[in-house]
Amino acid sequence: xxxxxxxxxxxxxxxxxxxxxxxxxxxxxxxxxxxxxxxxxxxxxxxxxxxxxxxxxxxxxxxxxxxxxxxxxxxxxxxxxxxxxxxxxxxxxxxxxxxxxxxxxxxxxxxxxxxxxxxxxxxxxxxxxxxxxxxxxxxxxxxxxxxxxxxxxxxxxxxxxxxxxxxxxxxxxxxxxxxxxxxxxxxxxxxxxxxxxxxxxxxxxxxxxxxxxxxxxxxxxxxxxxxxxxxxxxxxxxxxxxxxxxxxxxxxxxxxxxxxxxxxxxxxxxxxxxxxxxxxxxxxxxxxxxxxxxxxxxxxxxxxxxxxxxxxxxxxxxxxxxxxxxxxxxxxxxxxxxxxxxxxxxxxxxxxx
Amino acid sequence: xxxxxxxxxxxxxxxxxxxxxxxxxxxxxxxxxxxxxxxxxxxxxxxxxxxxxxxxxxxxxxxxxxxxxxxxxxxxxxxxxxxxxxxxxxxxxxxxxxxxxxxxxxxxxxxxxxxxxxxxxxxxxxxxxxxxxxxxxxxxxxxxxxxxxxxxxxxxxxxxxxxxxxxxxxxxxxxxxxxxxxxxxxxxxxxxxxxxxxxxxxxxxxxxxxxxxxxxxxxxxxxxxxxxxxxxxxxxxxxxxxxxxxxxxxxx
Numbered sequence: 348x349x350x351x352x353x354x355x356x357x358x359x360x361x362x363x364x365x366x367x368x369x370x371x372x373x374x375x376x377x378x379x380x381x382x383x384x385x386x387x388x389x390x391x392x393x394x395x396x397x398x399x400x401x402x403x404x405x406x407x408x409x410x411x412x413x414x415x416x417x418x419x420x421x422x423x424x425x426x427x428x429x430x431x432x433x434x435x436x437x438x439x440x441x442x443x444x445x446x447x448x449x450x451x452x453x454x455x456x457x458x459x460x461x462x463x464x465x466x467x468x469x470x471x472x473x474x475x476x477x478x479x480x481x482x483x484x485x486x487x488x489x490x491x492x493x494x495x496x497x498x499x500x501x502x503x504x505x506x507x508x509x510x511x512x513x514x515x516x517x518x519x520x521x522x523x524x525x526x527x528x529x530x531x532x533x534x535x536x537x538x539x540x541x542x543x544x545x546x547x548x549x550x551x552x553x554x555x556x557x558x559x560x561x562x563x564x565x566x567x568x569x570x571x572x573x574x575x576x577x578x579x580x581x582x583x584x585x586x587x588x589x590x591x592x593x594x595x596x597x598x599x600x601x602x603x604x605x606x607x608x609x610x611x612x613x614x615x616x617x618x619x620x621x622x623x624x625x626x627x628x629x630x631x632x633x634x635x636x637x638x639x640x641x642x643x644x645x646x647x648x649x650x651x652x653x654x655x656x657x658x659x660x661x662x663x664x665x666x667x668x669x670x671x672x673x674x675x676x677x678x679x680x681x682x683x684x685x686x687x688x689x690x691x692x693x694x695x696x697x698x699x700x
Numbered sequence: 701x702x703x704x705x706x707x708x709x710x711x712x713x714x715x716x717x718x719x720x721x722x723x724x725x726x727x728x729x730x731x732x733x734x735x736x737x738x739x740x741x742x743x744x745x746x747x748x749x750x751x752x753x754x755x756x757x758x759x760x761x762x763x764x765x766x767x768x769x770x771x772x773x774x775x776x777x778x779x780x781x782x783x784x785x786x787x788x789x790x791x792x793x794x795x796x797x798x799x800x801x802x803x804x805x806x807x808x809x810x811x812x813x814x815x816x817x818x819x820x821x822x823x824x825x826x827x828x829x830x831x832x833x834x835x836x837x838x839x840x841x842x843x844x845x846x847x848x849x850x851x852x853x854x855x856x857x858x859x860x861x862x863x864x865x866x867x868x869x870x871x872x873x874x875x876x877x878x879x880x881x882x883x884x885x886x887x888x889x890x891x892x893x894x895x896x897x898x899x900x901x902x903x904x905x906x907x908x909x910x911x912x913x914x915x916x917x918x919x920x921x922x923x924x925x926x927x928x929x930x931x932x933x934x935x936x937x938x939x940x941x942x943x944x945x946x947x948x949x950x951x952x
Contacts, residue, residue, distance in 0.1 A: 371783050397783035401776065402809035409773035409806070413749070413780025416767040421784065439770050545765040545781070547745040547788055555759045557750075557768035 354527045356494045356520040357382035360450055363498035364422050365390055368535030369448075371397045371421040373410035375429060378462040379518040380452040383424045404429035408436030408449070415445035416556045418537060418544025420502050424450035426518075427468050428459065430476070437511050438477030441573070442558025446505035446512075446537075448498070449483070453517040455679035464518035464603060465679030469657035472515050473631045480570065482577045484512040485630040489587075489606040491525035497628070499532045504583060506537040508576060515630060517653070519603035519682075586634035587626040590616055594623030596696045597641055598688075599662050599672065600651040601627045608651050610685035611692060620696055630658070635665035648672035649695040651688055653679060710738035712763050719757060723916035723923025726754060728880040729822055729889075730761050733793070736894040737764075740901065746789040747781050749774045751803075753795040754828040772803025775810030778817045789900060791818040797827040800836040800860050807866070814871025814905040818896045821862060821908065824915040825934065832918030836860045839937055844918070859937065863910045867943035873905030875944040879912040881930035885940070892942075904946060912938055 354362065361383045364372070372391050374384040384400065391398045401407035407423045414421035425433065430451045440447055453468045455461035475481045484504050488494040494516060501512040545554060560566035589609055591597055600608040605626035612624045625641070627634050642648070642665075650659035650672045662672045675691035677683040709715075713734040720726050737743045743764070750758040752771035759766040769777040774792035782790045799807050799821050810817065826844055827833040833846040837859045841850040851859070867875040874896055878889035889911060896907035912934050916926035942948070 371780065373780065399779060399783060399813075402805050405773065406776040406779075406806050406809065409770060409776035410780035410783070412769070412773075413767065413777035413782075414784040415780070416777075417747075417781055417784035417788075419784040421780070435770050436773070439768075443768070545747045545767060545788075546785065547747060548763065548765050549744040553759070553762070553764040553766060555766050555768070557759070557766075559756060559768060 349528060351526045351528050353524055354491055355382055355522060355524050356491045356516060357452065357522070358386055359491045359495040359527050360424065360498045360514065361386040361390070362529060363495040364448070365394055366529065366531055367499045367502045368420050369396060369422050369502070370419040371414040373399050373401050373407040373421070373423045375401050375404045375407050375425065377426045377429045379454060379521050380424050380426050380450070382521070383450065404432035405435065408433035411447045411449070412436050412440050412445060415440060415447040416545050418540030420536065422448040422450065424452070426452045426454045427456050427465070430468060430471065434477035437483065438475070438479050438481065439558050440511045441475065441481035441483065442479060442569070443556050444509040445556065446509050448501045448505055448512050448514065450498070450514045450516065452521040453515060461680060462518060463680065463682065464653060466517065466602065466604060466653040466657070467679055468515065469630065469652070469654060472513050473633070473661070481573060482580070482631050484508065484510060484580055484583065485515050486512065487515045487602045487628060487630050488520060489602055489626055491520070491523060492527050493628070494520055495527050495529065503532070503534055506540060508580060510576065515602065517603050581632045583629055584632045584634050585628035586637055587628060588637070589624040589626070591623030591625060591641060591646070593621055594646060595621040596623070596647050596649060596692065598622060598624045598649050598651055598692060599627070599638065599658070600624065601630060601658060604651055604653050604677070604683065607683055607685055608688050611688040614685065615689065615692060620693070620698060622692055622696060627658070633661045633665065635661070638662060638665040639669070642666035642670040646670070647695065649692060650674050651677070651691065653677050653683065710734045712738055712743045714761050714763050716760070718761060720754065721917040723914055723926055725880050725913040726822060728886060729820065729911050729913065730758065732886070732890045732893045733791070733820060734762055735890060736897050737789070739894060740897055742789045742897070742901065745787065746791070747785065749778045749781065749790065749792040751792060751794040751798045753798050755793050755795060755822065756829070758793050772798050772801070773806055774798070775803065775806040775815070775817070775819065779810055779813070779815050782815055782817050786816070789897060791820060791897070793820045794822070795828065796821070796823045796825065796835045796837040800862050808869065811866050811906045811908065812869045812871045814873070816900050816903055816905065818900050818907045819909070820893065821910045822913045823862070823910055823938065824913040825859070826915050826918045828915050828918055832915070839933055861938060863908065863943045866908045871906045872908060872944050873946045874899045874907040876942045877910040877912065877938060877940050879930055879935060879940055881912070881914070881927050
């Protein structure tokens with residue numbers, strides 16, 4: 348399967364989930380991610396899996412919880428307002444240590460917002476999003492190929508850590524068509540789940556999957572275990588570095604914006620400006636150590652986002668004792684082009700323009 | 701003197717004191733579920749979905765694989781479980797606040813899709829765990845901590861009759877309302893719960909048993925008076941009987 352195919356980001360996510368051995372999909376219609384359930388409604392049953400159009404995103408996420416409790420690969424996809432409705436179940440899944448993949452093709456907000464791209468859900472994605480103190484792993488693809496690859500990875504990570512994993516794209520990535528090289532992952536099921544999942548209590552006591560810990564000290568113990576797990580997730584940190592070695596200014600941007608910013612960086616490089624790019628691919632865990640190492644080299648920083656400024660908090664936390672980050676926010680409702688980022692980068696460089 | 705047991709309880713029922721109040725009928729409902737699963741020989745292929753409310757601790761009393769659902773979402777969780785494990789016997793056990801208020805969307809659509817799951821719906825006309833607030837099933841005139849003057853038809857609407865609603869949905873194969881206030885009714889409830897699971901095993905569709913139940917603590921009544929209220933006030937508004945049985949209509 349090394350043939351390249353021309354796919355939309357949404358299609359790539361659906362196809363990657365199929366290739367990754369997904370057994371159950373639950374979703375509710377919302378723009379701009381409808382290509383995913385539409386494709387899966389036809390293809391997943393053919394592959395022997397179950398497709399359910401849920402009555403709401405609340406129900407879809409709780410169906411995901413149920414399938415996850417059975418140890419099967421399952422996914423739900425939505426966009427911002429729908430992801431808000433899923434937060435209850437995501438919190439329960441984190442508390443119950445259940446694996447599942449949640450895709451958010453971020454659209455404009457707040458409220459109904461629009462159906463265009465936005466990075467307004469960064470805080471929600473990286474701070475747990477629902478009630479209680481927990482984290483989800485967050486993967487932020489910047490290309491359609493990466494959307495394919497990271498969706499596959501999301502299933503592996505969900506089962507490895509027994510934790511919800513979010514793939515955070517946006518309306519640009521979902522609707523953009525690019526060549527993709529499909530492949531089959533090494534792992535398409537998780538036999539290790541047999542040690543904890545629900546199958547019916549054959550020859551053993553019943554298993555209980557829950558997030559209620561009322562007994563004295565029980566919740567503290569659970570939260571300590573979860574904290575250790577979130578710490579262990581640091582091993583998964585991923586980021587792309589582009590022309591940072593001799594850069595005076597490092598632009599930090601993720602997802603589609605990281606990709607657009609890369610074009611700007613390339614253009615300014617050709618004009619002789621010493622600018623580079625760090626594109627975080629995991630948003631939780633965040634590539635703090637990489638940024639800190641660059642700050643230690645005396646580099647300056649500019650964070651570019653498609654929101655009022657959210658990831659910039661994490662950049663500043665990473666480098667706080669040695670440097671600061673400037674910020675430029677391109678507000679949702681407008682589609683940014685590489686040209687839009689030129690002036691902010693040149694200003695941060697202190698260059699004439 | 702030699703101990704003589706006049707009755708036995710099924711092994712799946714854990715031998716421990718419950719947290720339920722004196723006179724609460726959850727214990728009877730738990731036992732009837734345990735007996736049905738045992739009689740059908742499906743204990744080791746059953747997955748329970750517990751809900752939020754007094755019966756969240758179902759897993760302490762039934763030795764089954766169990767997943768705890770968020771408030772009202774048990775039918776959605778059960779859908780996920782059944783789709784992932786179609787060979788499992790899957791049931792939810794929900795109270796009236798959980799099922800008929802916050803979980804109304806989930807129960808309606810689970811039934812309408814005809815999910816091959818069984819729902820045990822315990823209706824005691826009140827939110828028990830949180831301290832006796834008004835439920836969607838609270839009877840008109842009934843006093844609760846959030847309708848201290850009694851439920852008012854004009855202000856709070858009429859109590860919802862779930863079995864009648866569930867019976868109207870296409871995916872429902874079997875829907876029955878029972879009570880456990882008398883020996884005769886307990887025997888009827890046992891039969892209904894067993895039948896509901898049998899329909900699931902036969903792949904007939906969604907099955908639903910509403911169990912009218914007492915809550916002496918939140919009704920501010922003795923267990924005896926509470927049990928009498930089931931007959932005097934609840935059954936007249938929530939009539940017992942079969943509201944849908946596709947086998948009967950199919951002539952099977």
